Amino acid sequence: MPKALIIGGGVAGPATALFLQKAGWDVALFEARPHPEAHGGLFLNVATNGLAVLDLLGLRDKLVALGHRSPYMQMWSGRDRLLGTVPNGPAGDPERGSVVVRRDQLHTVLREALVENGLDTTWGARLERIDEDAHGVTAHFADGTSATGDVLIGCDGVGSVTRRWIDPAAPDPQYSGLLSVGGFSRVPGLEPTPRLQRMIFGARGFFGYLVREDGEVYWFANPTSPEPDRAASRRIPGDAWLAELRELHADDPYPVPQILDAATEVGAYPIYDLPHVPHWHRGRVVVTGDAVHATSPNAGQGASLALEDAAILARSLRDASTYARAFEAYEQQRRPRAEEVVKYSRAIGRQKAPGGSRFAVAMRDLMLPLFLRSATKNTRNNHLYNHTIAWDETARLDP
Numbered sequence: 001m002p003k004a005l006i007i008g009g010g011v012a013g014p015a016t017a018l019f020l021q022k023a024g025w026d027v028a029l030f031e032a033r034p035h036p037e038a039h040g041g042l043f044l045n046v047a048t049n050g051l052a053v054l055d056l057l058g059l060r061d062k063l064v065a066l067g068h069r070s071p072y073m074q075m076w077s078g079r080d081r082l083l084g085t086v087p088n089g090p091a092g093d094p095e096r097g098s099v100v101v102r103r104d105q106l107h108t109v110l111r112e113a114l115v116e117n118g119l120d121t122t123w124g125a126r127l128e129r130i131d132e133d134a135h136g137v138t139a140h141f142a143d144g145t146s147a148t149g150d151v152l153i154g155c156d157g158v159g160s161v162t163r164r165w166i167d168p169a170a171p172d173p174q175y176s177g178l179l180s181v182g183g184f185s186r187v188p189g190l191e192p193t194p195r196l197q198r199m200i201f202g203a204r205g206f207f208g209y210l211v212r213e214d215g216e217v218y219w220f221a222n223p224t225s226p227e228p229d230r231a232a233s234r235r236i237p238g239d240a241w242l243a244e245l246r247e248l249h250a251d252d253p254y255p256v257p258q259i260l261d262a263a264t265e266v267g268a269y270p271i272y273d274l275p276h277v278p279h280w281h282r283g284r285v286v287v288t289g290d291a292v293h294a295t296s297p298n299a300g301q302g303a304s305l306a307l308e309d310a311a312i313l314a315r316s317l318r319d320a321s322t323y324a325r326a327f328e329a330y331e332q333q334r335r336p337r338a339e340e341v342v343k344y345s346r347a348i349g350r351q352k353a354p355g356g357s358r359f360a361v362a363m364r365d366l367m368l369p370l371f372l373r374s375a376t377k378n379t380r381n382n383h384l385y386n387h388t389i390a391w392d393e394t395a396r397l398d399p
Helices: 012-022 048-056 060-066 103-116 161-166 230-235 238-248 256-261 302-319 323-352 358-372
Strands: 003-007 026-031 043-046 068-070 072-077 082-087 098-102 121-123 127-133 136-141 146-149 151-154 174-186 196-201 206-211 216-221 264-273 285-287
Touching (some): 003 012, 012 026, 012 302, 043 048, 043 302, 048 060, 060 098, 127 161, 174 323, 230 264, 264 323, 302 323
Parallel strands (some): 003 151, 026 121, 072 196
Antiparallel strands (some): 043 098, 072 082, 136 146, 174 264, 206 216
16 A cells, blocks of 8 residues: 655645545544644634635534535725625525634544544654655655655645745745734624625724624734744734734724624734745645645635645546656646636735725725625636535646
8 A cells, every 4th residue: 555644634634644545545544733732823714725625524514513614705994994795605506605603613523533534643744854765755854763665745834845846946925914813802782794705905904804693703914014023023023914904904994893892812923925936746745725826815725725735636646647647647637726716816816905095995996896796796717616526536747
């Protein structure tokens, strides 16, 4: 039985392990963190296409039951004017819309599936270097341990060590100019927002929120900022972020100031993406997910692209005669779609920047309703959500 070493225990890693096991592979999963994080990453959108992948693993309904169904997004101005409603999923098919979940809920669903299938995760295994020869590939970890397999799959995120091994000249992630700051809150009397999220184009910043049936609020803001030091930004206390956001959004309509006043579990990180990585694999090593096509959260597709990668890569390794051919087939199928989503998400992010002058803000608020008027019926982006993977069919392995 061939063996895969999987580096990274976020979304792509566990999903790849589960699909490879279905494909008849032995897998070993390694994660740099010493243990699971209860609130790491706060929350995320799992799009229609990502839910379809989870359905192949029998995990869709379990995740949806934990989340907030969100087939629509309402756009509001900083003057409390409804600008329009857009689909968060295939237009005209809200029952197949996306769901917003705490990130740790998605991680937990995947980890529980690993345990149920007899797959272990080795925690505290930080990859330091990779060695490859004609017989296999070896991962060496910071604690002095190592592991050897037939292939190594890097699911190790935007700062991927694996990507650098494949190509030492690989591009650095590009900073978007925006931060993502978010958390949870409860505002007495604030009504739930069933089946939707609300997005506010404030005069000095972009803000989004949803309210669950039990009154819990998921919120985020995207302030502009010079590129921060990532390690230093993680050390900034939540109260400091909140003080900045309360000032930035002080003039925004109810309930934005109230949400920030009651906020808890605040987290922040700079937003990066990888528009184009020239080399996705070398020898016995390949990268997936954020390690090779990190996308900003604006399109709500990051986790879903990682899930798609997992299924396509595993199916390719199942059906190809060699790992080299499998890697080529995987890249051929995934690169165009992934790069399209990264580009699309970046374009959305540019719209979140503050409008500048009062005149610019007024013009934006005047024009947006015209663009959004027919958005709920616009099927232009349906291909992003309707993408499906036929796991039981033989992989396409074009020469």
